[in-house]
Each structure stands twice: as C-alpha cells, then as structure tokens.
Amino acid sequence: MKKVFIAFRNVSFRYGEEYPWALKNISFEIFSDEWIAIIGHNGSGKSTIAKLINGLLLPQEGEIIVDGMPVNEETIWDIRKSVGMVFQNPDNQFVGTTVRDDVAFGLENRGIAREEMIQRINDSLDAVGMTDYILHEPHRLSGGQKQRVAIASILAISPEVIILDEATAMLDPKGRHEIMNTVNEVKNKHHLALVAITHDLNEITQADRVIVMSEGEVWLESNPRDVFSRKEELQQIGLDIPFIAKLADDLSSIGVPIKNQPLNHEELLIELWKYHSKM
Incomplete structure (x- = not known):
C-alpha cells in the first residue's frame, strides 16, 4: 500500500490581507516514490504550493502534513530534512567557492561525519554527471551544469522528496530535456518522491500524475495523457499546448x-x- 507523504487538507493562503487568496481551499495527496507535476499559468498558485510544502510559508487556513508531521514553526526544520528544494535560479543556492564546498554545505550543517560526507558528495555528483567538475567554481558553470550541482546538493542530504520549483525555466530546450532526464534517473535510483512545479507542459510527460492549478484552485487532477487531450480547455486557462x-x-x-x-x-x-x- 502506498504511503501518503504529503497531504494538503483544505489549505488557503494569501500574502497579506490586502491581497486576494493565492490558494483557495485546496486538497490533494502526494505519495512516496511518485512523480507529481504541478502546472499552471503565472499566478495560479503552483509556486506557493512548493513554498508551503517546505515550510517557507505557512497557510492561514487548513493543514499540511509532510511525512506524518503537520507543517508549523516547530516542525519545519525536521521537515526540511526530508524535503529538498531546487529553485529556478541556481545562483541563489550557491554558498561554496567550489562545487565540492557547495555540496558539502548542507552536510556540514547537519553534522555529518567527514568520511560519510566525502562519500555522499562523490555519490551525489556522480548521480548527476558532475564528478569531473568537483573543484570548479559554481558561477563559471553553464546553466544546466549549475542546476545539476543544485540537485546534487539536495541529493546529498538524502531527502525523501525533491521539489523542482520552475528549475528548468532559465534553460534552453536541450538543457531542460537533459535536466529532466537526470532527475528521472535520480528519482528511480533513490526511490524519491518528486514534485515538479512548471508552466511547461512538455515537462509533464514522465509524471505519474498531474495537478493543474488555475486561479488558486485545483482545476484538474489526472494523468499526463488525459491532460494533453484537453487542449482547448488548457488554452482557456492560459497554458500553451x-x-x-x-x-x-x-x-x-x-x-x-x-x-x-x-x-x-x-x-x-x-x-x-x-x-x-x-x-
């Protein structure tokens, strides 16, 4: 029986009382070892979902459960041990002077022993094909290489779910394709749950399930083939086919x-x- 790893229960959120609701009473579940794509037009609420899962934001209404724990100020650090997030601009995540230092950062914060840390750094860089760049400066890498290092940094902390928040938006089509293939290989090898936040329908083809957001609500929850078949409806809510x-x-x-x-x-x-x- 599949384990529910993430659950949204009647969740609503807005960025201030003067703003409209970014999310309106949404509910859904994400299972462990599952690839979920969350798609929607700009302002649909999809990136807000990513930040709520990781505790970067907290809902005004409803409840979010991650790995059996309610997301709140007391649990967010425990939850972040299980949830890794890769953002749109990898430069915002780099803190080390070399690729090795950057991947090591999260491990050092968790007090991982040196021998295990070295093994995790090597394994995670190998998983994303960046071993040869271990001593390179992150800011000198290409966009695709930077995202691979960002993914390796998350992978090194052994999360149970990885969130990609528009992680390929700054890449060209070839770079997007390569990153999504890398992510798929990492997911299958490490049996992770994957949540891919995107507005690009080309990135949902490998997903197990798709949640389509529109105006802060769950517009559709289905499989990729069914989503692709609803061309006119998707265009009406601002998504390109x-x-x-x-x-x-x-x-x-x-x-x-x-x-x-x-x-x-x-x-x-x-x-x-x-x-x-x-x-």
Missing part, C-alpha cells in the same frame, strides 16, 4: 487517425506507423 499535441490534432484534421494521444515524438511515430501499415 505542446508541439506534439498540436501536430497530432493537425494530422487528425486531415484524416490521419491518431487513436492514442501521443506524449512524445516516439509515440507519435508509432501512431503514424500503425496508420501507414494499414494503407
């Missing part, structure tokens, strides 16, 4: 039957091959 979904629609409109909504190029090619083999 991935190229593959648009192409599948265009092909259908000229008489090429696409029975299963493709999530990627490979699935679209399979559908086209099925159609070609029947001609």
Whole structure:
C-alpha cells in the first residue's frame, strides 16, 4: 500500500490581507516514490504550493502534513530534512567557492561525519554527471551544469522528496530535456518522491500524475495523457499546448487517425506507423 507523504487538507493562503487568496481551499495527496507535476499559468498558485510544502510559508487556513508531521514553526526544520528544494535560479543556492564546498554545505550543517560526507558528495555528483567538475567554481558553470550541482546538493542530504520549483525555466530546450532526464534517473535510483512545479507542459510527460492549478484552485487532477487531450480547455486557462499535441490534432484534421494521444515524438511515430501499415 502506498504511503501518503504529503497531504494538503483544505489549505488557503494569501500574502497579506490586502491581497486576494493565492490558494483557495485546496486538497490533494502526494505519495512516496511518485512523480507529481504541478502546472499552471503565472499566478495560479503552483509556486506557493512548493513554498508551503517546505515550510517557507505557512497557510492561514487548513493543514499540511509532510511525512506524518503537520507543517508549523516547530516542525519545519525536521521537515526540511526530508524535503529538498531546487529553485529556478541556481545562483541563489550557491554558498561554496567550489562545487565540492557547495555540496558539502548542507552536510556540514547537519553534522555529518567527514568520511560519510566525502562519500555522499562523490555519490551525489556522480548521480548527476558532475564528478569531473568537483573543484570548479559554481558561477563559471553553464546553466544546466549549475542546476545539476543544485540537485546534487539536495541529493546529498538524502531527502525523501525533491521539489523542482520552475528549475528548468532559465534553460534552453536541450538543457531542460537533459535536466529532466537526470532527475528521472535520480528519482528511480533513490526511490524519491518528486514534485515538479512548471508552466511547461512538455515537462509533464514522465509524471505519474498531474495537478493543474488555475486561479488558486485545483482545476484538474489526472494523468499526463488525459491532460494533453484537453487542449482547448488548457488554452482557456492560459497554458500553451505542446508541439506534439498540436501536430497530432493537425494530422487528425486531415484524416490521419491518431487513436492514442501521443506524449512524445516516439509515440507519435508509432501512431503514424500503425496508420501507414494499414494503407
């Protein structure tokens, strides 16, 4: 039976009494060893969810449970041992003069013994393919390399869930693809829960489940294929449709039957091959 690792129960939040509610009475659960994508337009509330999970913000109404603990001022430091967050701009997370120093920072704060610390640094950098850069200065790395180091720094503290808060937004398409593949490998190897906050529907294809936010509310909770199939509705709430979904629609409109909504190029090619083999 799956373990519920994160639970939002009727949670509402706003940034001040003069502001509208950023989140309005939302409820959902995230299981351990699950990849959840939380998507939505700017201002939909998705990044607020990330900060609430990690205790950077506390709700005005409702309750958040992480690893069996209610999120409050007394528990946030224990919760942060289980929850690691990677932000949009990795430069904001760097504190060390070298990659090694940066990955070591969180371990030193937790009083990890030196021998174990060295092993964790090496293992986490190896997991993201950055071992060769261990003595490099973080600010001299490329954007994708910086995000890999940020992920390694989180991985080193052995969290049970990693939150990516728009972590690929500053990267080009190739960099985004590489980071998401790296994250997927890390998740599967270490059996982590993964929460990916994004506005880019191209990043949800590998997720187990998708939560779509709109105007501070849960608009839809479903699987990626179902989300992709709701093209017109997604556009109405301000989300752009991935190229593959648009192409599948265009092909259908000229008489090429696409029975299963493709999530990627490979699935679209399979559908086209099925159609070609029947001609």
